[in-house]
Amino acid sequence: MFKKFFSLFLASFLLFSNILGPVAFAVELDEATRTIPLDNTGKTTILSAEQVKRGKRLFNVxxxxxxxxxxxxxxxxxxxxxxxxxxxxxxRNSITGLVDYMKNPTTYDGLESIAEIHPSIKSADIFPRMRSLSEEDLVSIAGHILLQPKVIAEKWGGGKIYF
Incomplete structure (x- = not known):
């Protein structure tokens, strides 16, 4: 019984690890890696280790x-x-751009609101999981999105060839 359980656990762990790719912990990331665009004027911000962990968790949920x-x-x-x-x-390649999008999502060309079909703060009545997200949470999620290309490179957004 234990051998069967252990084999199932090990197989699940390996599958889960492979799906998520290499895992980098916030404490392992240097300051340069945690530096991401704040806005479109060239200003940057450095994510704290807590923001990195929180952003990953909130993004996944x-x-x-x-x-x-x-x-x-x-x-x-x-x-x-x-x-x-x-x-x-x-x-949307900055903290302010992504936070703005998560509050009020628009089509890729920016011409129409898609709040009724994309989870957002504006549509929290339709998408309940958005109700409890604070401004700080949105910044952490945006930080996670902008950090991933630095951590897992082309795998982030790479699609079926990686996942």
């Missing part, structure tokens, strides 16, 4: 169902990789 590994399940052509975020209108 609030966003991970549709954006596992930085992809977008509902539209595989648009991921959360740096290039895709920078080409959106308005640009």
């Amino acid at each position: 609030s966003c991970g169902q549709c954006h596992v590994g930085g992809i977008t399940k509902t539209n595989p052509n648009l991921g959360l990789d740096t290039e895709a975020l920078s080409l959106a209108t308005p640009s």
Whole structure:
């Protein structure tokens, strides 16, 4: 019985580890890696180890169902990789850009609101998991999204070839 349980546990662990790719802990990340764009003027911010851990946890709970590994399940052509975020209108490749998007999501060209179909603070009545997120939580989630290309490189947003 124990041998069967242990084998199942080990197989689950290996599968889970492989899906998530290499794990980097916040304490292992140097300051340069934790430095990310704050806004589109060139200002940067350094994420604390707590923000890194919190951002990962909140992303997995609030966003991970549709954006596992930085992809977008509902539209595989648009991921959360740096290039895709920078080409959106308005640009979403900074903390302020992503926080603004999580409050009031718009189409990639920025012309129409998609709050009724994308979880956001604006649509918290439709998406209950968004109700409890504070401004600090949104900053941590945005930090996680912007940090991942530095940690797992092309795997973030790489899609089926990695996950």
